[in-house]
Amino acid sequence: xxxxxxxxxxxxxxxxxxxxxxxxxxxxxxxxxxxxxxxxxxxxxxxxxxxxxxxxxxxxxxxxxxxxxxxxxxxxxxxxxxxxxxxxxxxxxxxxxxxxxxxxxxxxxxxxxxxxxxxxxxxxxxxxxxxxxxxxxxxxxxxxxxxxxxxxxxxxxxxxxxxxxxxxxxxxxxxxxxxxxxxxxxxxxxxxxxxxxxxxxxxxxxxxxxxxxxxxxxxxxxxxxxxxxxxxxxxxxxxxxxxxxxxxxxxxxxxxxxxxxxxxxxxxxxxxxxxxxxxxxxxxxxxx
Amino acid sequence: xxxxxxxxxxxxxxxxxxxxxxxxxxxxxxxxxxxxxxxxxxxxxxxxxxxxxxxxxxxxxxxxxxxxxxxxxxxxxxxxxxxxxxxxxxxxxxxxxxxxxxxxxxxxxxxxxxxxxxxxxxxxxxxxxxxxxxxxxxxxxxxxxxxxxxxxxxxxxxxxxxxxxxxxxxxxxxxxxxxxxxxxxxxxxxxxxxxxxxxxxxxxx
Numbered sequence: 001x002x003x004x005x006x007x008x009x010x011x012x013x014x015x016x017x018x019x020x021x022x023x024x025x026x027x028x029x030x031x032x033x034x035x036x037x038x039x040x041x042x043x044x045x046x047x048x049x050x051x052x053x054x055x056x057x058x059x060x061x062x063x064x065x066x067x068x069x070x071x072x073x074x075x076x077x078x079x080x081x082x083x084x085x086x087x088x089x090x091x092x093x094x095x096x097x098x099x100x101x102x103x104x105x106x107x108x109x110x111x112x113x114x115x116x117x118x119x120x121x122x123x124x125x126x127x128x129x130x131x132x133x134x135x136x137x138x139x140x141x142x143x144x145x146x147x148x149x150x151x152x153x154x155x156x157x158x159x160x161x162x163x164x165x166x167x168x169x170x171x172x173x174x175x176x177x178x179x180x181x182x183x184x185x186x187x188x189x190x191x192x193x194x195x196x197x198x199x200x201x202x203x204x205x206x207x208x209x210x211x212x213x214x215x216x217x218x219x220x221x222x223x224x225x226x227x228x229x230x231x232x233x234x235x236x237x238x239x240x241x242x243x244x245x246x247x248x249x250x251x252x253x254x255x256x257x258x259x260x261x262x263x264x265x266x267x268x269x270x271x272x273x274x275x276x277x278x279x280x281x282x283x284x285x286x287x288x
Numbered sequence: 289x290x291x292x293x294x295x296x297x298x299x300x301x302x303x304x305x306x307x308x309x310x311x312x313x314x315x316x317x318x319x320x321x322x323x324x325x326x327x328x329x330x331x332x333x334x335x336x337x338x339x340x341x342x343x344x345x346x347x348x349x350x351x352x353x354x355x356x357x358x359x360x361x362x363x364x365x366x367x368x369x370x371x372x373x374x375x376x377x378x379x380x381x382x383x384x385x386x387x388x389x390x391x392x393x394x395x396x397x398x399x400x401x402x403x404x405x406x407x408x409x410x411x412x413x414x415x416x417x418x419x420x421x422x423x424x425x426x427x428x429x430x431x432x433x434x435x436x437x438x439x440x441x442x443x444x445x446x447x448x449x450x451x452x453x454x455x456x457x458x459x460x461x462x463x464x465x466x467x468x469x470x471x472x473x474x475x476x477x478x479x480x481x482x483x484x485x486x487x488x489x490x491x492x493x
């Protein structure tokens with residue numbers, strides 16, 4: 001404390017605490033008097049500072065209640081546990097609730113009741129699912145004109161000449177029963193006999209139809225099988241059979257529709273090699 | 289077992305304990321609580337208008353932050369100054385929230401001023417001075433009051449205060465000087481009145 005440069009206003013506190021005014025060095029006095037008015041103020045501040053020190057050191061520390069420590073330690077323990085365990089405990093181990101009062105138990109019972117009711121409702125109406133499936137199949141079968149056109153385009157790519165003007169049959173929209181279907185097939189085949197050129201084709205289609213319809217329409221199936229077996233079947237044209245199989249719907253009550261559609265497709269595909277194609281188509285339309 | 293471990297931790301520094309708290313050591317947390325709970329509770333009590341409920345809530349929140357946000361404590365830092373800086377910021381937020389300064393006169397009534405007749409004039413002198421000091425302290429602005437509180441009631445060094453309040457040591461010293469000067473001028477008048485009262489008491493007794 002020999003130099004004036006060493007003193008700052010904030011250092012007065014240490015001077016106040018350690019020295020009386022008359023104990024100050026001349027340079028210290030000079031410094032003090034730059035910030036305080038006179039010796040009296042210095043001594044007054046010194047007294048105040050000592051009073052404050054005395055009061056502050058004598059002031060008792062306040063202590064929080066013991067419950068605070070317990071709460072904090074509990075919170076600390078909770079912080080250590082994983083959130084999942086805390087969540088599970090909240091569901092199944094709430095200390096202030098009975099077994100049936102636990103949220104998890106109540107939730108489990110609720111879910112079990114809902115599951116039982118759901119299973120009961122589901123199993124009590126078994127036909128609904130089948131009906132729904134039939135509905136979907138029916139929708140598939142009822143193709144739009146656009147789909148029919150697409151199908152025709154596919155067929156043309158596979159062998160139809162550009163000159164061919166085979167009519168495209170609209171999708172059959174009317175369902176008929178099996179007996180009617182059998183009768184119709186019979187008529188068609190009889191008319192096909194009038195066109196000998198179309199005979200092999202008819203046989204092939206009949207074979208495909210026999211396979212397809214056998215599971216759905218007994219009367220039609222019997223006839224188709226009989227008709228197919230009665231002639232030599234040419235398997236040299238598997239494309240026809242495959243096409244018919246690929247497009248084969250399985251809907252029970254529309255055997256006649258199937259027949260007419262497959263026959264048409266098959267004829268269209270082989271039309272370039274068959275004379276009298278137009279006659280056959282006419283016959284089919286007549287049958288339809 | 290638990291008490292043995294707690295006893296072991298008594299020799300640990302605050303920083304070592306804090307590191308253990310970061311590792312979720314409950315005994316370390318308990319040790320820190322034992323060291324600082326009274327200090328912090330008193331600090332909040334004094335800084336928050338002598339409101340015991342508020343002081344309790346703030347102490348709880350402060351220690352909750354200790355383990356919830358323990359990762360904020362950086363290694364190498366002084367725990368005490370860090371802890372006080374958190375407490376100081378909590379008080380600042382509280383001041384900003386309320387934006388009211390408690391009426392110093394109302395606070396005086398809440399304080400421990402004994403209204404019963406005094407047996408000696410010296411006791412009355414000291415208690416009255418203490419009450420007046422509290423009154424004047426409440427009238428100071430928040431920065432000066434906090435600096436004074438940390439220096440004289442929390443017994444912190446200038447360096448610790450500067451770290452806690454995030455300012456230079458020179459600023460702390462300057463604030464302390466002007467605070468003492470202001471207190472001195474305000475308490476001087478009170479001393480004159482007090483002396484007159486004491487003379488009257490001694491005259492009538």
